[in-house]
Amino acid sequence: MKFTLGFSPCPNDTFIFDALVNKKIDTGDFEFDVVLEDVQTLNQWAIDGKLDISKISYGVLPLIVQQYKILHSGGALGKGVGPLLISANPVDINAEGFNINDYTIAIPGEHTTAHLLFSLAFPGAKNKIFKIFHEIEGFLLNSTDQKTLGVIIHENRFTYQQKGLYKLIDLGDFWEKKTGYPIPLGGIAIKKNISPAILTKIDQLIQQSIEYAFSNYPYLPEYVTCHSQEMEENVMRQHIDLYVNNYSVDIGKDGKEAVNEFLHIYEHNNPVSSIDHNVFIQH
Structure with missing residues (x-):
């Protein structure tokens, strides 16, 4: 029985799925x-119903609930893991007169x-443009417009300072303080059209895949490193430590x-x- 499965080449996803897709379990x-x-492509594919199983942003969930359910395993939740709003120059968002609509984000x-x-x-922000996540740091650094900000995710959380960029606010911290979650x-x-028994079995397999990965950690399998060739191993581990946890x-x-x-x-x-x-699928 074959299913289409989509996820990102980021270390957290390849770490989670390595044992599953490479038959280590x-x-x-x-x-x-x-x-x-x-993830932006995967989100659009989920809207289109393209894949049987896919990593998605929770931001797209409201648009796909007619076609998909969410598994209990394989996801990314946590505290201190949220996106950051950054800029190429210091900006005080708490300063009097700051207006988000003076900026392109x-x-x-x-x-x-x-x-x-x-x-x-x-x-109230209006001037938003949408880019693939790994393009945003370069967009800020190469922009001639001083009024440009960017929201970064994934490994860019660990690299933006090395590139001379500045954090304005941790958007995840804002969420945590506002909601407590x-x-x-x-x-x-x-x-959804997959039978409940198979949904449960696939959920269990992904859980087993994660447990296998953790049982060998901090070893990084080739499946992780080959898809993160421009990333140092310590950054890969930071990425995994941040995004793969008990919630996964x-x-x-x-x-x-x-x-x-x-x-x-x-x-x-x-x-x-x-x-x-x-x-969520039924346990």
């Missing part, structure tokens, strides 16, 4: 046709958690509550939306 009759893409995808968290902190960054979406093994009660709060905020920001909050 017993997957039984299940086979996976794997596609590695950036580069955001890593429209239907992303980063976009929703930015909108939560700056609900861990930050729901991404989850694993799976087609099982999202748990507070993780589900965080996602539910996220959906409530989406509905508040999009009053025409009415979302089915029963988004």
